[in-house]
Amino acid sequence: MKYVHSASMSVKEILQSLVDDGMVDTDRIGTSNYFWAFPSKALHARKRKLGELESQLAESNQKKEALQKSIEKSKIGREDTAERAALIEELATLRQKKEQLKAEIDKYRECDPDVIEEMRQTNKVAKEAANRWTDNIFAIKSWAKRKFGFEESRIDKGFGIPEDLDYID
Incomplete structure (x- = not known):
């Protein structure tokens, strides 16, 4: 509970803190706010909290006993x-x-027929992709020759394309 008294806290803040903690009740009647606290309210709150804690303790003790029985049973x-x-x-x-x-x-996994077949499929996909990009490069080179009149060797040199670039069989 936070009942720290300081000079900077106003009465309104202190009351609000007490209301938030359930120690004080409040009601708005007309244009006024009324605050009240009965001594029995704190007693009931403590009794309720004590009941909750006793219930949790009983539950925890039951769990403890069950676990101890389980441990004893597992030791057999x-x-x-x-x-x-x-x-x-x-x-x-x-x-x-x-x-x-x-x-x-x-x-010896590399000799597994399933692994070999998987590698063949992967290689097939990679080969198709390489040939597709080779086709794209040839198409761009052809377009550049037509559009700008560049020589093929100049295009290859400018873009770092090897002279022996060709499709993969």
Whole structure:
């Protein structure tokens, strides 16, 4: 609760703060604002808050008990024994071996028929795009020759186009 008294706070601000915190009631009657507070209101507010907190405490205690029961239940069959320790060690070894085998499979991924087919499709799309751009370059060179009368070698040199530029088979 923010009931800091300072010289800069006006009575109106203090009252508004008390109203916001539910400590004081207000009503507008005609052109006047009336403020009031009954001692029993604060008592009821504290009792209500106490009830809420007790309810939360009871709920939290129930959750705690349920979690403790769950922990006890999960411990059954997990007692530290030599057999369990050996099984855990074997599990760790098998997981490590699985990772090694997975890494080895990834090495040979490039031989996978699905991967090869995917690469062929990607290459086909890239080839079509390269030929489309080559066609665009030839069209622009042709237009520049007609429009401005430039020689083809001058266009190639000016735009950094290699002399052996051609379609991909």
